[in-house]
Amino acid sequence: AAGVIQSPRHLIKEKRETATLKCYPIPRHDTVYWYQQGPGQDPQFLISFYEKMQSDKGSIPDRFSAQQFSDYHSELNMSSLELGDSALYFCASSLGSGRQETQYFGPGTRLLVL
């Protein structure tokens, strides 16, 4: 069965550069979530989209922005990267945005900021 796809799997950037992470949800899923997991930390919820509209917002820095496109894929744009942005970024998708909906996670994009 198709799963959530994240691209790229690994990314290395330097401070003050920009990065774009992509997430392709499971077919027919209309909701996408972004999480950030720093080394040795809990995964932290960043932002979610339902039907191309932002549905919830967590601890996403102002330097980051995200959107969901007409084909339901989502992109997380990160500008003015800082060393502390180095983390594993998970994307998850679900069908529907209610709390009963199971989220299916992608493999993550590991970002390293030098």
Add this chain to the structure above:
Amino acid sequence: AQRVTQPEKLLSVFKGAPVELKCNYSYSGSPELFWYVQYSRQRLQLLLRHISRESIKGFTADLNKGETSFHLKKPFAQEEDSAMYYCALSPNTGNQFYFGTGTSLTVIP
């Protein structure tokens, strides 16, 4: 504030022995609790959720509201159970998830 605590970062058991991965939470409402598993080099995937009260791969978890716990148990561990296990909480409002820091389970042959 919501918080999920998994007190054990690492847990090793012998094959065939019982295993229990602890999860405690703090939340004032009625959350939904989940266990997610991540096998080596694979994506995070749902193992079970408390509202379904099901047993997946021999694992069960009971929500104890008095103790605010959602421990994951299996009577006889198998080598293929070696993985990273995350306990997660979803509040009764919104659709966010709050994850614990995970417990790495190693089943020794």
